[in-house]
Amino acid sequence: xxxxxSMPLAALRPFLQILALVYAVVTLWLTAxxxxxxxxxxLYWLGRRPHPSPSPLPSPDQRSxxxxxxxxxxRGWGEDLPVVTVQLPIYNERYVVRRLIDAVAALEYPRxxxxxxxxxxxxxxTTVIAQARAxxxxxxxxxxxxLHRSDRSGFKAGALAWGLQxxxxxxxxxxxxxxxxxxxxxxxxxxxxxxDPRLGMVQTRWSHLNANDSxxxxxxxxxxxxxxxxxQTARSRAGLLMHFxxxxxxxxxxxxxxxxxxxxxxxCEDLDLSYRAQLAGWRCRFLPEVDCxxxxxxxxxxxxxxxxxxxRGSAQCLRKLARPLLTSRRVGPLQKLLGLLHLSxxxxxxxxxLLLLLTPVTLLVPSPLGDVSRLLGPLCLGPILxxxxxxxxxxxxxxxxxxxxxxxxxIGTGIxxxxxxAIFQGLTRWGGTFARTPKFCLDGRERNWQRSQYRLTRDxxxxxxxxxxxxxxxxxALAWGLGRTEAVPFxxxxxxxxxVVAGSSLYEMSRWAVPKARRxxxxxxxxxx
Numbered sequence: 001x002x003x004x005x006s007m008p009l010a011a012l013r014p015f016l017q018i019l020a021l022v023y024a025v026v027t028l029w030l031t032a033x034x035x036x037x038x039x040x041x042x043l044y045w046l047g048r049r050p051h052p053s054p055s056p057l058p059s060p061d062q063r064s065x066x067x068x069x070x071x072x073x074x075r076g077w078g079e080d081l082p083v084v085t086v087q088l089p090i091y092n093e094r095y096v097v098r099r100l101i102d103a104v105a106a107l108e109y110p111r112x113x114x115x116x117x118x119x120x121x122x123x124x125x126t127t128v129i130a131q132a133r134a135x136x137x138x139x140x141x142x143x144x145x146x147l148h149r150s151d152r153s154g155f156k157a158g159a160l161a162w163g164l165q166x167x168x169x170x171x172x173x174x175x176x177x178x179x180x181x182x183x184x185x186x187x188x189x190x191x192x193x194x195x196d197p198r199l200g201m202v203q204t205r206w207s208h209l210n211a212n213d214s215x216x217x218x219x220x221x222x223x224x225x226x227x228x229x230x231x232q233t234a235r236s237r238a239g240l241l242m243h244f245x246x247x248x249x250x251x252x253x254x255x256x257x258x259x260x261x262x263x264x265x266x267x268c269e270d271l272d273l274s275y276r277a278q279l280a281g282w283r284c285r286f287l288p289e290v291d292c293x294x295x296x297x298x299x300x301x302x303x304x305x306x307x308x309x310x311x312r313g314s315a316q317c318l319r320k321l322a323r324p325l326l327t328s329r330r331v332g333p334l335q336k337l338l339g340l341l342h343l344s345x346x347x348x349x350x351x352x353x354l355l356l357l358l359t360p361v362t363l364l365v366p367s368p369l370g371d372v373s374r375l376l377g378p379l380c381l382g383p384i385l386x387x388x389x390x391x392x393x394x395x396x397x398x399x400x401x402x403x404x405x406x407x408x409x410x411i412g413t414g415i416x417x418x419x420x421x422a423i424f425q426g427l428t429r430w431g432g433t434f435a436r437t438p439k440f441c442l443d444g445r446e447r448n449w450q451r452s453q454y455r456l457t458r459d460x461x462x463x464x465x466x467x468x469x470x471x472x473x474x475x476x477a478l479a480w481g482l483g484r485t486e487a488v489p490f491x492x493x494x495x496x497x498x499x500v501v502a503g504s505s506l507y508e509m510s511r512w513a514v515p516k517a518r519r520x521x522x523x524x525x526x527x528x529x
Contacts, residue, residue, distance in 0.1 A: 013365065016361050016364060016365040017365055019358055019361040019365075020358075020361050020362055020365045020366065022354075022358060023354075023355070023358040023359070023361060023362050026351050026354045026355055026358065027355065029347075029351055030348065030351050030352075030355070030379075031379045032341065033341065033345065033348050034379030034380050034381075034382050034383065035379055035382070036338065036341045036342075036382075037379075037382030037383045037385075037386050038379065038382040039338065040230060040231050040234040040235070040386065041230060041234070041382060041385055041386055041389065043234035043235075043237070043238045043240075044229075044230045044231075044233055044234040044389065046238075047233070047234065047237035047238055048233075050288075050289065051237060053191075053192065053195075053287075054191035054192060054194065054195040055191065056184065056187045056188045056191060057081075057186075057187040057188075057190060057191060058187075059108050059183075059184060059187060081110060081113055081190070081194075082113070082169070082170040082171050082190065082193065082194070083113045083114075083115065083168055083169045083170050083171070084109060084113060084114055084115070084169050084170075084171045084172075084173060084186055084190065084250075085115045085116075085117060085163075085167040085168060085169025085171070085172050085173070085253075086104050086107070086114070086115070086116045086117065086172075086173045086174075086175065087117050087119055087160055087163050087164075087167070087172060087173065087174050087175075088100060088101070088104060088116070088117065088118045088119060088174075088175055088176075088177070089119045089121075089156050089159045089160060089163075089174070089176065089177075090118065090119065090120050090121070090122060090126060090130070090177045091120075091121045091122055091126075091152065091436055092122045092123060092124050092126050092436070093122070093126050093177035094122075094124060094125055094126045094129055096177050096178055096295070097118075097126050097129050097130050097133070097177060098129055098133050099180060100175065100177050100178075100179065100180070101116075101118065101130065101133045101134065101137065101144070102133070103179075103180040103181055104116055104175060104181060105137040105140075105142050105144065106183050107181065107183060107185060107186055108183045108184055108186065108187055109186045109187070109190075111141055111142065111143070114142075114143060114186075115143045115144075115167065115168055115169055116134075116137075116142065116143065116144035116145070117144075117145055117147055117163045117166070117167060118130050118134060118144065118145065118146040118147065119147055119149075119159040119160065119162070119163045120146055120147065120148045120149070121148075121149050121151075121152045121155075121159055122148075127146070127148055130146050131146050134146050147162070147163060147166065149162065152434075153264075154262075154264035155264060155267070155433075155434030156246075156269060156434055157262040157263060157264040157269035158262070158264055160174065160262045160269070161261055161262040164253070164256065164261070164262070167253070169253060170252070170253055170254075171190065171193055171250050171251065171252060171253065172250065172251045172252075172253055172256065173185075173186065173189075173249070173250045173251075174246070174247055174248075174249060174250075174251070175247050175248065175292070176246065176247035176294070178209075178294050178295035178437075179247050179248055179292055179293070179294045179295075180209065180292075180293045180294070181248070181292050181293075182291075182292070182293070185204070185290065185292065186250075188287070188289075188290050189202050189204065189250050189287065189290060190250070192285060192287070193250070193252060196283065198281070198282060198283050199252065199282070199283050199284075199285060200251065200252050200254075200255030200256075200259070200277045200278075200282030200283060200284060201244050201249060201250070201251050201252070201255060201274065201277060201282070201284045201285070202249055202250050202284075202285050202286075202287060203232065203242070203243075203244055203245055203248065203249040203284070203285070203286045203287070204248045204249060204286075204287050204290040204291060204292050205228040205229070205232075205248075205286075205287070205288050205289075205290065205291045205292070206224055206228060206245065206247075206248055206291070206292060206293075206294050207291040207292065207293045207294070208221045208224070208293065208294065208295075208296055209293050209294060209295045209296075210295055210296055210298065211296060213296070213298050214298055215404055215407045216298060216299075216300055216303065216407065216411065216504075217296040217297075217298055218401065218404035218407065219404045219405070219407040219408035219411060219412075220296045220297070220303060220408075221296060221401075221404075222387050222390070222391060222401065222402070222404060222405060222408050223387065223408055223412070224296075225387070225390035225391060225394055226383075226386045226387040226389070226390035226391075227390075228245075228286075228288065228390070229288060229389065229390040229393050229394060230386045230389050230390055230393075231386065232245075232286040232288070233286060233288050235286070235338075235342075236284070236285055236286035239335070240334075240335055240338050240339070240342075241274075241275060241278050241325075241331065241335055241338070241339040241342065242274065242278075242284050242286060243270065243271045243274035243275065243284075243342075244270040244271070244273065244274045244284070245270060246268075246269075246270035247292075247294070248292035248294070252282075255277050255282045256273065256277075258280060258282075259273060259276045259277040259280045259282065260273075260276055261273075264431060265316070265320065265430045265431050266313050266316035266317050266320060266426075266430070266431070267309055267312055267313040267316065267426075267431065267432055267433075267434050268309075268310060268312075268313025268314055268316065268317055269313075271313065271314060271317045271343075272313075272316075272317050272320065272321070275317065275321045275324075275325065275339070275343070276321070276324075278330075278331070279321075279324055279325065279328050279330060279331070280330075281330055297437050297438070299438070299508055300411065300501060300504040300505055300508060301458075301459050301505055301508050301509070302437050302438050303411070303415070304415050304418050304459065304461065304501070304505070305435050305437060305459075306437040307415055307418070307419055307422075308415075308418050308419055308421070308422035308435075308461075309422070309434070309435050309437075310346065311346040311349065311419040311422040311423050311426065312422040312423065312425050312426035312432060313426065314343060314344075314345065314346045314423075314426070315346065315347075315422070315423045315425075315426025315427050316426045316427075316430060316431075317343055318340075318343045318344050318426075318427075319426070319427060321343060322340065322343065325339050325340065325343075326340075346419060346422075346423055347423065349415070349416040349417075349419035349420050349423065350416070350419075350420040350423055350424075352413065352416045353416050353417060353420050353468070356468060356471065356472060356475070356491075356494050357471070359475050359479075359487060359490075359491065360475050360478055363475075363478060363479055363482050363484050363487065364482075384405075387402075387405065387408070388402060388405075409493075409497070410496060410497045410500045410501070411497070411500070411501055412497075413493070413494065413497035413498075414465065414497035414498050414499075414500055414501030414502070415501060416497075416498075417461050417464040417465050417468055417498065418459075418461035418464075418465075421460075421461060421464070458509065459505050459509065461505075462502050462505050462506060465498040465499075465501055465502035465505075466498070466499075466502045468494070468498045469494070469495045469496075469497075469498035469499040469502065470495075472491045472492070472494035472495035472498065473491070473492075473495045475487070475491045475494075476488045476491035476492050476495065479491060
């Protein structure tokens with residue numbers, strides 16, 4: 001053991017003790033998020049049985065279009081079935097726009113009460129594809145229009161607000177380009193609005209079109225399943241503040257308008273509007289039994305970009321909504337506390353980076369608060385159980401699916417640096433470019449994202465990830481030399497996580513990510529999926 005008093009660092013002892021105190025505070029902050037996971041897990045099990053809900057509308061008779069089935073429906077619900085406007089915000093989605101339009105055109109709902117808006121901000125051939133497919137469905141009696149903007153002002157929020165001005169629906173359904181709603185989606189969701197006039201938003205569960213494509217998509221599926229099955233169910237049924245996930249949900253138009261409408265000062269317009277609506281007295285509900293299939297990003301670069309946008313947007317929402325939340329008289333103390341933890345959830349990533357950077361200090365100077373790092377063990381078990389519960393609740397082969405959990409741990413830790421940068425941007429500036437997550441039409445058929453023109457090839461966070469991987473290795477060596485072997489496994493996990501994410505990113509950015517034959521074909525004039 002190296003004695004600190006025998007080293008030149010002894011003069012820095014007061015400063016190091018302050019850093020050790022900061023380390024202890026960071027650890028306690030992280031334990032709060034671990035405790036939050038435990039609370040949601042307990043609430044999920046307490047409210048696991050579904051609440052009574054209205055019966056779905058009957059499906060129309062397939063042979064007669066809008067015949068006997070809808071007459072039975074209107075006798076049961078009256079003649080006031082609400083008009084639904086389906087909004088499809090898209091930007092350069094040439095590979096999936098046809099699939100999206102076809103899925104939405106197949107929704108089972110009275111044709112005279114269904115309107116579809118393709119909100120197109122595209123600058124490539126996506127517009128031509130969308131217009132051709134919309135014309136195809138108009139000839140078959142579907143009310144569908146392509147509304148093209150020449151600029152992306154406000155990005156997705158701007159497109160949704162612009163479309164809302166021209167919509168005739170009382171209810172507004174939103175689907176991103178990578179979603180394929182099932183035909184009975186509206187039949188199962190609309191009755192909830194008819195039964196509760198103060199219900200402002202209904203969110204459904206995301207399922208996955210390509211979960212088995214790769215270890216990355218399997219890990220992403222585990223994370224999303226845990227969020228929707230456990231966290232969203234717990235928040236909804238316990239009366240906590242929850243949020244719209246940006247797609248696969250339906251809004252009441254009056255709720256959007258009375259809550260201030262879609263706003264683009266954050267890049268998480270969905271989270272922003274959700275909280276403003278609930279603080280204005282509207283109710284939101286999550287329906288775990290209704291799923292909406294979507295495509296998972298297969299690229300680690302795409303996943304990092306998606307998470308960075310969510311991290312930046314959530315930080316902006318925290319800045320914007322923390323004070324209204326704390327001063328609101330409509331929500332109780334527990335709702336406020338858990339709402340703040342929800343809004344600030346992405347702060348886990350800069351805290352993880354700080355924990356790594358401050359670990360060498362704790363190896364040299366004991367924390368004034370004692371060894372608080374022992375708290376992390378049992379509390380970090382909470383997120384693990386959340387993800388495990390999500391798999392158990394959805395799949396019979398949940399044990400096999402959980403084999404991808406180590407990959408989730410690695411990439412979930414490895415993206416901490418990129419998310420830290422994004423959070424700093426969110427805490428220091430409003431708005432920003434809405435960086436879309438590329439979609440490749442990966443739905444189980446033989447397709448390859450490597451040959452897509454939307455494949456990402458740049459990432460500015462790799463340098464920081466490599467530096468943190470090396471820093472973690474050096475810290476592991478220091479811990480070993482000081483005889484503090486309990487810290488070595490955690491430092492090696494950090495090193496492996498940042499190394500895997502950086503290495504995977506570098507590979508995807510390289511020319512070798514595209515098979516040789518496909519590189520040659522692309523050089524001759526491009527490749528189409």
